[in-house]
Amino acid sequence: MSIWQRIAAFLGSFSEGTGLAGGIANIFDPDNWMPGGRDAAFTMSIIALSAKMAVADGVVSIREIKTFHRLVDIAEGEDRHVDQFFALAQQDVAGFDAYARKVRKLFIDSPATLEHVLDALFEIxxxxxxxxEDEIAYLKAISDIFGFDEVRFEQIASQHVLMPSGQRDPYAVLGLVPGASDDELKRTYRQLVAEHHPDRMIAKGVPTELMGLATAKMAAINTAYQEIQAVRGQRQVLLAE
Structure with a gap:
């Protein structure tokens, strides 16, 4: 059964009264897991929290919708299930904090997975x-619930929010200061690569349909590392002359 078929099964037919009882947030309760349902829960957390962010912002743009479809590989013909879930999440009486706490409980053993949820929301x-401002406040609130401190939140934000120059701060992306040593740079880079490797993400419950998230994350990490190396290499050449 595909993720989208599972979502359809979770939703059921609300018009016939056979859908999920007690609110969408119950889907994320580990006590309600179904065999193989962890990856479906991850996908649904992206959809539900995106829907709640849309409520916070007050509008959903075409670009945001396209970004969601770029990050999530939705099977042909399954769009209606996603749209239905999105609409229900917007209408559900539970606040976004209830959703976020369920997601944290679901993936408490994998901070990197929680970071990928936040990554997806930032991308959108x-x-x-x-x-x-309302979106930043929303994202910060979710970050707090997920257990990330201020420094970690700023690091994640820097991977998505551009500086006035239109570029990302490569040191902020890696969670380093410009004065970090070469050894610290390499050690941090290798650690981040290990944490966010697609194979590890799949093992932690991130479904293959969402590997676009892992790919984007790795691209940001690799680009930041290469930019710092290039600048440091040029600096060494200048000092040697």
Missing amino acids: ATADGLVH
């Missing part, structure tokens, strides 16, 4: 080129 929020 920045899709139209402008992150609203």
Whole structure:
């Protein structure tokens, strides 16, 4: 059974009264897991929290929708299940904090997976080129619930929100300061690569349909590392002359 078929099974037919009882947030309760349901729960957390972010922002742009479809490989003909779930999550009486706490409980053993949820929300929020204050406040609140401190949140944000120059701060992306040694740079880079390797993400419950998240994360990490290496290499050449 595919992720989308599982989502359809979870939802059931609300019109016939056979859908999920007690609110969408119950899907994320580990006590309600179904065999093989962890990856479906991850996908649904992206959809549900995106829906709640849309409520916080007050509008869903075309670019945000396209970004969601770029990050999530939705099987042909399954769009209606995603749209239905998105609409239900917007209408559900549970606040976003209830969703976020369920997600944290679900993936408490994998901070990297929680980070990928936040990554997806940042990608969607920045899709139209402008992150609203309400969206930043929403993302920060979710980050707090997930257990990330201020430094970690700023690091994650820096991987998505561009500086006035239109570029990302490579040191912030890696969670380093410009004065970090070469050894610290290499050690941090290798650790991040190990944490966010697609194979590890799959093992932690991130479904193959969402590997676009892992790919984007690795691209940001690799680009930041290469940019720092290039600048340091040029600096060494200048000092040697």
